[in-house]
Amino acid sequence: MSFPAVELRQVTRFYGARNTGVAALDGVSLACPAGTWTAVMGPSGSGKSTLLHCAAGLEQVTTGRVVLAGRDITAAPDGVLTEMRRRTIGFVFQNFNLIGSLTAEQNVAFPLKLAGIRASRKDVRGVLGSVGLADRATHRPRELSGGQQQRVAIARAMISRPAVLFADEPTGALDSHSAKVVLELLRDMVRGAGQSIVMVTHDPAVAAGADAVVFLADGRIADRLDAPTTHQVADRLARLES
Amino acid sequence: MLRMSFRTFLERWQLFAGAVLSVAAGVALVQASFMVLVATGEPRIPEGLSRQEDDRIREGFVGAATVMGMTAFLAMFLAVFIVSSTFAFTVDQRRRDLALLRLTGGSRGQVRVLLLSESVLLGLVGSALGVPIGLGAKHAQTWLLVEIGLLPDWFAAPWRWQAVAVAGVIGVGVALTGVFAASLRAARIRPLEALRETGRAGRVMTTSRWLLGLSSAACTVAMVVWAHGANLIGAMLAALGISMVGAVAMSTLSPLVVPFTAWLLGLLLPGSLVVASLRDGVRRSAATASPLIVLVSLLLGLAGTFGSLAAAGGEEAKRSVNAQLVVTSTGARAERLPGIEGVAVASRQNAVDITITAGERRSVYSGIIAVDAADYARTHALVPTHGDLNALTGDTVFVGPAQHSEWIRAGEVLTAEAEGIPLSLTVVGGLPETLEPGENFVVPRRILPPPVWENAPTESVVQVETEQNPDVVAERIERAGIGEVSTVADWAEARAGRNQAGNMKILTVLMGLAGLYALMAVVNSVVIAGTERRREFAVFRVSGLSRPQVVRTAVAEATSVAVIGLVLGCAVAGAGLAGIGGSVRAAIGVTVVHVPWTLLAVVATGSLAVVAVTSGITALSATRQRPVSLIATKE
Known part of the structure; x- marks a missing residue:
């Protein structure tokens, strides 16, 4: 593909009044090529989550431009952003964010339903099967463990084959075994289906699974590592925080 | 979907x-x-x-x-x-x-x-x-x-x-x-x-909430002002409107009052969790307060309006007669009144059983009194809107206050029938509308055959000679066996009481209804608020509060909110009463306002009790689980 999956150009995000407020992002430029996995790291308050929200069109940038899957969404109206959430982007979060009143398979089929597309039961079961939950299709979220809930959330993000998946601490609430399973699933999405992932994490071991790690400090990009190892990531992070 | x-x-x-x-x-x-x-x-x-x-x-x-x-x-x-x-x-x-x-x-x-x-x-x-x-x-x-x-x-x-x-x-x-x-x-x-x-x-105070709140408030104020110049039917409608629109205004604007109350309470209980919760849960507080605002404003507004109107009616009745005593008897007995020592004038008003039909309108059978025009004019202060009471002789008729709105003009000829005798009565004037319905028609007694008025229930308004003591004259009338005697003040009060009783019956039905609704709504919002706060209560407990302390905090908070609701509701009811007071002043020249204190006390105690008990039970059930299990759950 010729264009990056996500591109931020000189993005600034202010909170509060222009002259007294805080810049959560301060002139950030970043391009994540299609079919890659980028991890975003940094100390608390460095602007990681704001970057993710701005890149996904959940928050408006104060200045600069955001291009998502080849489309400039900087000032896109709500209808366009809604349409993109249905077809182009997906989300996976630390707290799973499943709809409590729907079963696992209904949760997975939900985004397609909102888009007016009829998802066949076979497709839905297939996706659930690929995350290892074929036998949990009719369970409600509260009947599933944390790891299982997160896998349902990933299945939901997979079904519409989004170009970009945004993940915020996807393994933050999971035990180490479940975390490993979830990371494997994310890796398959990038390698197998050519989708892109932008992921915020605190965990150097998780970040090391990505193709590149971007370090943020005080709203600016402080460093970048390609093909990182856990040690390298931990090292850089320690240096940033000291 | x-x-x-x-x-x-x-x-x-x-x-x-x-x-x-x-x-x-x-x-x-x-x-x-x-x-x-x-x-x-x-x-x-x-x-x-x-x-x-x-x-x-x-x-x-x-x-x-x-x-x-x-x-x-x-x-x-x-x-x-x-x-x-x-x-x-x-x-x-x-x-x-x-x-x-x-x-x-x-x-x-x-x-x-x-x-x-x-x-x-x-x-x-x-x-x-x-x-x-x-x-x-x-x-x-x-x-x-x-x-x-x-x-x-x-x-x-x-x-x-x-x-x-x-x-x-x-x-x-x-x-x-x-x-x-x-x-x-x-x-x-x-x-x-x-x-x-x-x-x-x-944000609790959204633009639309501001708009709705301010426009309802403006509408309420406009109705209060309008009621001052309105006639009494208008004022009654305005009072109902003020109760409803005012309640909407206060409910939508109540989030502005909650922080102020929290601040007041903060002066008494510095650093208290109740104050912090009140300030934080503005929307929750507003949801609990609004049904109470509606309850209080409707109940007190309606009771106050009806009560004030009845009291004003009594006051007006007292002012409309220029006499000291009222005697209740039959028409025949009342004829002996002028002969009693000390009686200057006795205007006998026989409630006669005759029929009067005005053109195409429905025939009237009740509220028709037969009088002697000269006596009537001397003892009554009500000034006719048109015509002269002195013209009420021969085959004539005066339009009473109850028929004022029928627009029966002077010169119109009405057909009447007394004991099978047909009569044609020419309208020679009309009396103004009064707070109480009053009579439909006034006719001269002389045109009626005696059997028609002799047995009719009769109220005689008696003016006592200036040098005579009314009490003594009253005693003489009673001793003569003419009928029951009361002072004008007592008579007016009894009339107002009878009127009030009728209204109170209707009011009871409406109030019971409003009370039932408000109760459902209060219980509903307290339960929702309490149930959804499980996690917050759990956090309180892991921070070191005991279960009874959490429950007490929840009850104290809910009770403070109930007090806010009661006060705001009273403000709306007060606005309604101000409107009716102004209208009464315009109608009879004095401000008569009836504040239903007993009802207020009952409503206040009742709703505080309901809120306290409901919030207590909800908080108890919301803290039944061990706090740690609530804090750890994710979904």
């Missing part, structure tokens, strides 16, 4: 229980009122009743129809009010769920559709429950209307199939109207809010 609404409905039924009950009660009352109303519209009055009896029954039917109309209107208003405040509250409680819907690709329209389909479900379930309850309500209403004397005991309102259709339309309509504003609010929730751990409580 419909399936999701259905599931939400089943899963979170506690959130909707109150709204379903209010719709059901609204549907039941509207349906029952509809059936009674239709039945009073086609009265089947048995043959062979006297004309007065027939008239009395017909009047009762009109009164019952009015009460039923007011009941249906009030029930719908309250149901819409409660559904809308419940939904505004639940939308806030479900912010994260709705944001999640937006995050997974739901459009604003889909969020609206979700809420509106929930409301249709709510309306259907409410109607289904309301129809059978309505049958019971119909019996209860009929019994009540018979009991208070508006309807005869043989009255029956037959079942009508149309009532089911009415119920369904009302149920769904009420639910849709109530949810509409909330659905617009919900559609504005941003997807990002799904990602916040606790769900940011949205």
Whole structure:
């Protein structure tokens, strides 16, 4: 593909009044090529989550431009952003964010339903099967463990084959075994289906699974590592925080 | 989307229980009122009743129809009010769920559709429950209307199939109207809010809330001002309007008052958790306070209005006669009054049983008095709007206060019939409208054959000679065996009391209804608020509070909110009374206002008790689980 999956150009995000407020992002430029996995790291308050929200069109940038899957969404109206959430982007979060009143398979089929597309039961079961939950299709979220809930959330993000998946601490609430399973699933999405992932994490071991790690400090990009190892990531992070 | 609404409905039924009950009660009352109303519209009055009896029954039917109309209107208003405040509250409680819907690709329209389909479900379930309850309500209403004397005991309102259709339309309509504003609010929730751990409580005072609050407040003030210049019917309508619109204004603006109260309370209890919770849960507080505001403003507003009007009527009656004593007797006995020592003038007013028909209008059988015009003019202060009482001789008639609005002009000839004798009476003047209905027609006694007035119930207004003591004269009249004597003040007070009694009956029906609704709404919002605070209570407990301390905090907070609701409700009722006071002043020249203190005390104690007990029970049940299990759960 010729264009990056996500591109931020000189993005600034202010909170509060222009002259007294805080810049959560301060002139950030970043391009994540299609079919890659980028991890975003940094100390608390460095602007990681704001970057993710701005890149996904959940928050408006104060200045600069955001291009998502080849489309400039900087000032896109709500209808366009809604349409993109249905077809182009997906989300996976630390707290799973499943709809409590729907079963696992209904949760997975939900985004397609909102888009007016009829998802066949076979497709839905297939996706659930690929995350290892074929036998949990009719369970409600509260009947599933944390790891299982997160896998349902990933299945939901997979079904519409989004170009970009945004993940915020996807393994933050999971035990180490479940975390490993979830990371494997994310890796398959990038390698197998050519989708892109932008992921915020605190965990150097998780970040090391990505193709590149971007370090943020005080709203600016402080460093970048390609093909990182856990040690390298931990090292850089320690240096940033000291 | 419909399936999701259905599931939400089943899963979170506690959130909707109150709204379903209010719709059901609204549907039941509207349906029952509809059936009674239709039945009073086609009265089947048995043959062979006297004309007065027939008239009395017909009047009762009109009164019952009015009460039923007011009941249906009030029930719908309250149901819409409660559904809308419940939904505004639940939308806030479900912010994260709705944001999640937006995050997974739901459009604003889909969020609206979700809420509106929930409301249709709510309306259907409410109607289904309301129809059978309505049958019971119909019996209860009929019994009540018979009991208070508006309807005869043989009255029956037959079942009508149309009532089911009415119920369904009302149920769904009420639910849709109530949810509409909330659905617009919900559609504005941003997807990002799904990602916040606790769900940011949205700005409580939104632009639309400001607009609604301020415009209702302006409307209330306008009605208070207008009532000052209005006639009494207008002022009564204004008082009802002020109670309702004022309640909406205070409810929407109550979030502004809550922080102020929290600040006041903070002076007494610095650093208290109650104060912090009050300040933090502004929306929760507003949801609890608004049904109380409606309750207090409606009950006190209506009771105060009716009470003030009755008191003013008594005052006006006292001022309208220029005499000291009133004697009740028969027409024949009253003829002996002028002969009693010390009596200067005795204006005998015989309530005669004759018929007067004015053109195409309905014949009048009651409220017709026969007088001696000269005596009447000397003892009454009411100035005719046109004509002269001295002209009331021969075949003439004066239009009484009760017929003022019929526009019967001077010179018009009315047909009358007394004991089978036909008469033609020329209108020579008319009296002004009074607070109390008063007489329909005044005729000269001399034109009637004696049997017509001799046995008629008679009220004689007696002016005592200046050098005489009225008490002594009263004693002489009683000793002469003429009739019962009372002072003008006592007579006016008794009249006001009789009038008040009739109004109080109607008022009791309406107040019971409003009270029932407000109770449901208060319990509903306290329960929702308490249940949704499980996690917060758990945090309190892991921070070192004991379970009783958490419960006490919740009760103290809910009680403070109830006090805010009561005070704001009193403010609205006060505005209503100011309006009626102004109107009374314009009508009779003095301000007469009746403040229903007993009712206020009962309502205040009752609602504080209900709020305290409900919040206590809810907090107890919300803290039953061990705190750690609540804090650890994710979904």
